[in-house]
Amino acid sequence: MALFRSTPQIFTLYDTTLTQAVSTAFVSSTRQITLSAGTYQYEGWVGGETASTTAGVQTQLTTISGTGCYVVRSLRGTGYFSLTIDQGASRRADNAPRLLASSNTGAAAQALGAWLNGTLIITSAQTFGFEIGQRNATDAANATILSTGSYIRFTKIA
Numbered sequence: 001m002a003l004f005r006s007t008p009q010i011f012t013l014y015d016t017t018l019t020q021a022v023s024t025a026f027v028s029s030t031r032q033i034t035l036s037a038g039t040y041q042y043e044g045w046v047g048g049e050t051a052s053t054t055a056g057v058q059t060q061l062t063t064i065s066g067t068g069c070y071v072v073r074s075l076r077g078t079g080y081f082s083l084t085i086d087q088g089a090s091r092r093a094d095n096a097p098r099l100l101a102s103s104n105t106g107a108a109a110q111a112l113g114a115w116l117n118g119t120l121i122i123t124s125a126q127t128f129g130f131e132i133g134q135r136n137a138t139d140a141a142n143a144t145i146l147s148t149g150s151y152i153r154f155t156k157i158a
Helices: 097-101
Strands: 009-015 033-035 038-050 058-061 067-077 085-094 111-122 126-128 130-133 144-146 150-156
Touching: 009 033, 033 150, 038 058, 038 097, 058 097, 058 111, 067 097, 085 097, 097 111, 130 144
Parallel strands: none
Antiparallel strands: 009 150, 033 126, 038 111, 038 144, 038 150, 058 130, 067 085, 067 111
16 A cells, blocks of 8 residues: 655754864754654755864754764865865764764864755654764864755655
């Protein structure tokens, strides 16, 4: 018997908090989303920037448990209009869904944009959001800032 859902269930985590980190420790955004148990297809974008020439940028999701297949394509550079270094796509198929939004500058670049796509399977309700930190070194004078407009849109498929 085919599964047909006349109205798709769509859930969006849209972050406008400008969460800041002044060390390599991750800082969680106050914007969160709760998903019920199920299988989801998702797509999104997450970014971060800093004025520091040494700190770098890294992102991920807060603690969440489940499984899935995650693809993240990242670009880095000295600013959002100069994301010139294509870090390519990374693919994971495992039980570490916090990494479905995991990206980093890999070097002391000042800006990062990551495009997110994949599937997520969770067996119980989960509440989570974005995290940001400095990647390479602590630079307390130049915070790393989560980009406003970072988002993930989940469509429940089962």
